Amino acid sequence: MEKPSVTVDIILFTITEETLKVLLVKRRIEPFRNMWALPGGFVGMNETLDQAAKRELQEETGVKEHYLEQLYTFGEPERDPRGRVITISYFALINSKNLKLKADTDVIEAEWFSIDNLPELAFDHKEILNYALERLRYKLEYTTVAFQLLPKKFTLTELQKAYEIIFNKSLDKRNFRKKILSLGLIEETKETSKGAHRPAKLYSFTKQHKQLENFIKSYSISQSK
Amino acid sequence: MEKPSVTVDIILFTITEETLKVLLVKRRIEPFRNMWALPGGFVGMNETLDQAAKRELQEETGVKEHYLEQLYTFGEPERDPRGRVITISYFALINSKNLKLKADTDVIEAEWFSIDNLPELAFDHKEILNYALERLRYKLEYTTVAFQLLPKKFTLTELQKAYEIIFNKSLDKRNFRKKILSLGLIEETKETSKGAHRPAKLYSFTKQHKQLENFIKSYSISQSK
DNA sequence: CCAAAAGTGTTAGTGATACACCCATGT
DNA sequence: ACATGGGTGTATCACTAACACTTTTGG
Numbered sequence: 354m355e356k357p358s359v360t361v362d363i364i365l366f367t368i369t370e371e372t373l374k375v376l377l378v379k380r381r382i383e384p385f386r387n388m389w390a391l392p393g394g395f396v397g398m399n400e401t402l403d404q405a406a407k408r409e410l411q412e413e414t415g416v417k418e419h420y421l422e423q424l425y426t427f428g429e430p431e432r433d434p435r436g437r438v439i440t441i442s443y444f445a446l447i448n449s450k451n452l453k454l455k456a457d458t459d460v461i462e463a464e465w466f467s468i469d470n471l472p473e474l475a476f477d478h479k480e481i482l483n484y485a486l487e488r489l490r491y492k493l494e495y496t497t498v499a500f501q502l503l504p505k506k507f508t509l510t511e512l513q514k515a516y517e518i519i520f521n522k523s524l525d526k527r528n529f530r531k532k533i534l535s536l537g538l539i540e541e542t543k544e545t546s547k548g549a550h551r552p553a554k555l556y557s558f559t560k561q562h563k564q565l566e567n568f569i570k571s572y573s574i575s576q577s578k
Numbered sequence: 579m580e581k582p583s584v585t586v587d588i589i590l591f592t593i594t595e596e597t598l599k600v601l602l603v604k605r606r607i608e609p610f611r612n613m614w615a616l617p618g619g620f621v622g623m624n625e626t627l628d629q630a631a632k633r634e635l636q637e638e639t640g641v642k643e644h645y646l647e648q649l650y651t652f653g654e655p656e657r658d659p660r661g662r663v664i665t666i667s668y669f670a671l672i673n674s675k676n677l678k679l680k681a682d683t684d685v686i687e688a689e690w691f692s693i694d695n696l697p698e699l700a701f702d703h704k705e706i707l708n709y710a711l712e713r714l715r716y717k718l719e720y721t722t723v724a725f726q727l728l729p730k731k732f733t734l735t736e737l738q739k740a741y742e743i744i745f746n747k748s749l750d751k752r753n754f755r756k757k758i759l760s761l762g763l764i765e766e767t768k769e770t771s772k773g774a775h776r777p778a779k780l781y782s783f784t785k786q787h788k789q790l791e792n793f794i795k796s797y798s799i800s801q802s803k
Numbered sequence: 804c805c806a807a808a809a810g811t812g813t814t815a816g817t818g819a820t821a822c823a824c825c826c827a828t829g830t
Numbered sequence: 831a832c833a834t835g836g837g838t839g840t841a842t843c844a845c846t847a848a849c850a851c852t853t854t855t856g857g
Contacts, residue, residue, distance in 0.1 A: 355623055356581040359653075359664055398662050402653040422715055426651045426666050428584075428627040437623050439584055439666075441651050510809075527811070528847065550808045551854040689854045735836075752838070753820065760818095776827040 357428070357437035361406045362478070364424070364485035365414065365445040366500050372467045373518050375482060377474070378413060379462040384434050385475030391482065392463065393440065406443040418500040419447040424485055432477045434511035442481050444488060455574055493519055497538055500558060508546050508553035509533065522524035581651070582662035586631045587618035587703070589649070589710035590639070590670040593727050597692045598705060598743050602699070603638060604687040604741060609659050616707065617688065618665065631668040644672040645726040649710055657702045657800035667706050669713060671726035684735055718744055722763055733771050733778035734758065 365376040376560045377389040392413040396405040406421060414415045421443055428439040467473065468486065471479075492498050533539065540559045545552035590601040602614040617638040621630040631646060646668055653664040691697065693711065696704075717723050724740050738754050758764065765784045770777035 354620075357584050357621065357623065359582050359584060382847075395579075396582065396653070396664075398582065399655050401655065402651060402664070423651065425648065426627060428621070428666070430624050430626065439621075441629070441653070441664075508809085525849085526809090527849085530810085531812095532846085548808085549856055550806080551810085551856090553809055733836085750821075751836090752822085755837085756839095757819085773835085774829060776829090776836050778836055 357439045358433075359396045360393050360438055360440045361396055361402060361409055361443055362391040362481060363406055363410050363413075363421075363443045363445055364391060365410060365419070365447060366485075366489060366502070367447050367449050367465065368515055368518055369449040369465065371514065371518060372469075374465040375468055375471075376414065377464060377466050377472070379464075380475055381461075389464075389466070389472045390475040390476040391442075391478045391555050396441075402441050403443075406441075406445075410443075410445060413461060414447070416447060419445050421431075421497060422446045424488060425481075427477060427481060429477065440481075442485065444485050446489075448499060448502050448504050450504040490519055500538075506542055506544060506555040506557050508555060510553060512539075514531055582664045583658075584621045585618050585663055585665045586621055586627060586634060586668055587616040587665050587706060588631055588635050588638075588646075588668045588670055589616060589707055590635060590644070590672060591710075591714060591727070592672050592674050592690065593743055594674040594690065596739065596743060597694075599692055600696075602640065602689060602691050602697070604689075605694060605700055613700040614689075614697045616646055616667075616703045617698040621666075624728070627666050628668075631666075631670075635668075635670060638686060638702075639672070641672060643778055644670050645723060646670045649713060650706075652702060652706060654702065655754060665706075667710070669710050671714075671723060673727050673729050675729040719730040725763075731769060731780040731782050733780060737764075737781075 365375075367374050367376075367575050376392060378392045379384055380390050392409060394405075394409050394412075396402060397408075402409065402423065403421065406423075410419065410421070411417060422445075424442040424444040426439060426441045430437055432438065432440075469480075471482075473479075474482065489498070493516065498517065499512070502515050503511060509530055512533065513524060513526065516529070517523055538559055539556040542555045542557050544555040546555060588601075592599050592601075601617060603617045605611055605613050605615050615649050617634060618628075619634050619637075621627060622633075625633065627648065628646065631648075632642075635644065635646070636642060647670075649667040649669040650668045651664065655662055656666075657663065693707075696707075698704075699707065714723070718741065724737065724744065728736060734755055737758065738749055738751065741754070742748055752767050763784055764781040768779045769780040771780060
């Protein structure tokens, strides 16, 4: 019996230069040669879908640590001109301090694009990206994923900026701090930031946060008995 | 190149006899012969994933109208002993008035099971079902999916019961009514229920509700340009 | 000393919760 | 007339949103 091909595509977000960015790679083969596309590739016969996504991501960025979560599966019969290809999309976040792009990627041309200055994308990748964006904004409201975009120690202003960049609107400083601190997810460190002006306290995640994060992840794929 | 097989599995919920039920079918072939499993089957080469789910569901229940939404894609290499099978799971709701089970299903033995009295399930279907249940409860909190389990016209008590059954806890009648009515999603009809006691007003969804529902659905697969 | 970012409290409004009795109908 | 489910209002509490000035540092 004829079978469809199965791939994973990854939408990897980060924040740099006060902008939300997504990683794209340039296609070197037809179809859509020389166009930009989401990183991804075929699922191996002996790896899980999560593993496939992780592997592809590492091949592109050389980075191992990141938040990764399955997003949605796209399977329109005509989405790839070469034939039936079903793709499981994954949503990933990384903090800009972690990323040393192109470590392993001499072969592949990969680049960060600001999400409000995107090139034309191959296949239905524009649609997939839009969906990922909605999901990112949506998840921000009820989870702590934004923390994934920050380094281990960060200032409250940095955290607030991350929210503002993703929601694309400004937030009230006092209310933001009140709320974040009341959640008990982060705690002061003894360190402070250095810079031109008044130093800011650095915060880090509490153990509670780690627990919550794991809870949210495990929530995605429930344990059975 | 070797390819995995791709299937869809459907978790169809309904409420009857004041219980949340799920539709299962009995397997007639190995592996797991004579065990109960989620309805589903292979994705055709020329249908979308949604179409495949709809088709399978109709083959099992003979019913066309139902809420259907993609849930999660499971792809552990060992989940099917016959070889690599990736399954895209779908989450479906139907109201018990609509269902005339086994219309088309003389060949397949299909049955409703109360979710707190389930048989052992084939493959990883227990895990998939658990995930669907979590999602159902979760979605109930911020969407109007519960309405899909009710007939077009319904009493507030029926609606409340649906919530109580799914959450498995009792709710305050006055608060429930206040909240539901304040949402403006339902409106009174001129009809009332008949029965042994005081007749209850029947309600139906407003246009607003339809809009919200469509919004939520389209939210799942965003439009691109 | 000044520019720039850090830090901090109060008030008003809105939504959530807890709670108990009367009403309309069929038998 | 009574049993059964239908229907209603108020008070408290918690959370959200709006809003402006002082503090600390480097240059």
